[in-house]
Amino acid sequence: MTKRCALVTGGNRGIGLAIAQGLVGQEMDVVIGARDADAGTTAAKQIGARSIILDVSDPDSIERACDQLGPVDVLVNNAGVLGSGAVLDDPAEFSMSIAVMVAGPYLLMHHLVPGMRDRGYGRVVNLSSGWGAFSDGLEGPASYGVTKAALNALTVAAARTLPDHVKVNAMCPGWVRTRMGGAGATRSPKEGADTAIWLASLGADGPTGGFFRDRKPIDW
Numbered sequence: 001m002t003k004r005c006a007l008v009t010g011g012n013r014g015i016g017l018a019i020a021q022g023l024v025g026q027e028m029d030v031v032i033g034a035r036d037a038d039a040g041t042t043a044a045k046q047i048g049a050r051s052i053i054l055d056v057s058d059p060d061s062i063e064r065a066c067d068q069l070g071p072v073d074v075l076v077n078n079a080g081v082l083g084s085g086a087v088l089d090d091p092a093e094f095s096m097s098i099a100v101m102v103a104g105p106y107l108l109m110h111h112l113v114p115g116m117r118d119r120g121y122g123r124v125v126n127l128s129s130g131w132g133a134f135s136d137g138l139e140g141p142a143s144y145g146v147t148k149a150a151l152n153a154l155t156v157a158a159a160r161t162l163p164d165h166v167k168v169n170a171m172c173p174g175w176v177r178t179r180m181g182g183a184g185a186t187r188s189p190k191e192g193a194d195t196a197i198w199l200a201s202l203g204a205d206g207p208t209g210g211f212f213r214d215r216k217p218i219d220w
């Protein structure tokens with residue numbers, strides 16, 4: 001059987017790299033999307049994956065990468081940025097956060113999901129955060145919570161329009177020891193990646209349009 005092709009954005013380090021490694025372990029043909037070509041090649045070599053240049057804040061880069069990739073069965077929208085200060089402080093930070101964590105995932109889904117729908121199989125995993133949950137007070141610095149809440153909304157709205165063979169879910173990895181999470185975080189990248197790997201390889205009876213942490217539904 002042909003291997004399923006999985007694209008992991010921001011897969012050159014942190015949780016994305018751990019997700020990519022987990023999907024290689026599931027016998028998928030994994031492509032790391034990285035904005036820096038060398039970082040992507042080095043990371044891909046480490047885990048037996050391929051890499052592609054992909055800056056998710058740049059619509060042209062997204063279109064080029066999608067053209068080069070061909071059919072993608074599994075899309076993991078992992079790339080993320082974390083600003084500082086208060087939400088209304090910095091319009092440039094707001095725009096960049098929206099570009100990386102909302103518009104980029106939207107465009108990737110726009111380009112790749114129709115093929116999944118037509119081929120009869122697709123899994124989309126959106127790396128969100130408890131900080132993007134209204135139920136948790138939309139915490140986090142700068143625009144982070146707002147963008148993750150928007151990514152959650154995109155997850156629900158997209159899942160609603162798709163047949164059950166294309167599953168779109170959001171997840172929170174917990175507090176993870178990466179450049180973003182810092183050295184004091186409680187989870188390893190491998191632990192943070194677990195729920196995303198599970199969602200990326202859900203069986204036909206798996207959920208869609210949900211929000212998960214530790215493989216369990218959590219409140220929006």
Ligand SMILES: NC(=O)c1ccc[n+]([C@@H]2O[C@H](COP(=O)([O-])OP(=O)(O)OC[C@H]3O[C@@H](n4cnc5c(N)ncnc54)[C@H](OP(=O)(O)O)[C@@H]3O)[C@@H](O)[C@H]2O)c1
Pocket residue numbers: 009010011012013014015016033034035036039054055056057058077078079080081100127128129130172173174175176177178179180181182185
């Ligand atoms: N760490 C946590 O505790 C935590 C908690 C909740 C949710 N999350 C979410 O989990 C995801 C991964 O976080 P992480 O902790 O692994 O973060 P990280 O260590 O800071 O890694 C972020 C990744 O995103 C990439 N990236 C940033 N901007 C990009 C762009 N414009 N185009 C392509 N790639 C871009 C980075 O690439 P470069 O190497 O080129 O910078 C890097 O590969 C994020 O969505 C984050 O919001 C993390």
